[in-house]
Amino acid sequence: MATDVLKSRYWGIAARGLAMGAADVVPGVSGGTIAFITGIYQELLDSLSRIGPQSVKTLFGEGVVAAWRQVNGNFLLALFGGILVSVFSLAKLIGYLLQHYPIVVWGFFFGLILASVFPIVRRVPRWSWRCWLALLTGVLMAILVSEMRPTEIAATPYTLFFSGALAICAMILPGISGSFILLMIGIYPQVIKAVHEIQVAALGWFAGGAICGLLLFSRLLSWLMHRFPSVTLSFLVGILLGSLKIVWPWKLSVDTLPGADHDKLAPALSNVMPDEFAHVSGEPSFVLGAAGAALLAFLLVLLIEWVHGRNVSNISHRS
Template sequence: MQLKRTWRDYLALVSKGIIMGAADAVPGVSGGTIAFITGIYEELIYSLKQCGPEALKVLFRQGLGAMWRHINGTFLITLLFGILLSILTVSRIVLFWLDTYPVMLWSFFFGLILAAIWSLIRHIEQWKFNTVAFFLLGTLAAYLITMITPSVIPPTNLFIFLSGMLAICAMILPGISGSFILLLLGMYTPILSAVKNLELATLGLFAVGCVAGLLSFSRVLNWMFSAHRTLTLALLGGFMLGSLNKVWPWKYTLESTVNSHGKIIPLVQENILPGTFEVLTSEPSYLWYAIALTIFGAGSVLLLEKIGSASRE
């Protein structure tokens, strides 16, 4: 599953990686969602699946060039460059908005994911009993995950490695955010701090966990798309729908904690209506701005999907 690309195509691929990285920085939004609506998801999963023991066999038997083609290396390295560039630059802006204008940012992502659900499930030609069952299963699973109270576990080396494995698996699943998994594990702030302060030991261990997770989970996803495409689409659509519980713009904090930097971190939040939000928090709900940004987010999906369709053609 390798496409012939021009330099403009690769520039667009970098842009998609930047958007994926920015989305993954927000707890509740998955880079896998962005990959799907931009038309690169299945190629990404297939390429990641190729990075296994078979690639080493090709390297020793046929050389570096053959192995590079085997893993679709140019595609992967270009996308990875965009993601890393985003994590080091754009994600800082996203995190600033998350801290300063959370209602507006969540509204944008709410519209984006809502439209992405439609974008995904419209590829399902027939809704049979098992298709509906998988859709509901995915919805319930994602919803229950968003209801879990974040834990506080000391960041040992083993736990950093396991966090990388779990987060990267969630990161490539549309609807389930890798950063939200890190938040649940109590590793969101330590990993972001490691990125900001360039703590190479922590980042290296986390990266090894990510690689291990990618090599294993990508094979499962590739098999699911190959053998049970319709059911997989239904399951992923359900994941997206269930994740909307996390990205609802108006939240009221029930429990919180203070991190090592003295910053208050919400642990348990309740979704509330805009009017109730104003009463409980004494802050404006920015309702009309939120509606506008929700529409803008949905429109962004249509644009990204158009770009993805052009890339596939």
């Protein structure tokens, strides 16, 4: 019976990995958001933070099985297996949807991120002036990232390595998308091309950077979550709120806006209201489709939160 429960749990972890991978493919949506609203964020950070010198010592001193248990290996294998399957199988689908139905897709993720704020707010143990300062800092940080203009850099082993480290740090933070960071520094197309064409060398350098960044940053974030939970969660709420600017569905190029400042430091895209988007672009605004997608995402987050709450309650009753 216990074995069946464990198998069922790891299938659920793999499903969360699929959702995280799908989110990470989209420039603007973080897999960390999915991890948080599905209730595995803390376990993910804690499991990753255990990978280090102590686990290596356990490996050589007590064997593979003991080291695997120490780092929660089954959990990490199920989760990252789901992420990899999703990235390699859903990249084309996500790209197709973004190309043909961008406003509806962005509407869905806007609702997803907005709804994700509420479960995190409820988990803040105590609000203080430090929490409000951390929230404001998170908002400003996300807005600052959104104001970056896309650049272009060459895909060398060094740039791929450091891009992987930077992207994976962003991926862990709910609200800041690793793929959005890759897009801003100008290496996103090269990475997607490497995924599609299975360019082993490029993917190897990128993965190496991602692994190093993941192990270092997750350790820091796990320490902050345990030591300063209220302030850290407030900061994450701020990042989520600020990132709504990134995923606002209706955007126009700055050059197309009347009276726009064409300074080279201006952002490449500007958020506009749906009616202005339709007027300037001459394309449908798809307000109903985007609103429906946002509402669907909002309800989906509430459902996930409710299911997670029931599962936690059932486990506590059994124990």
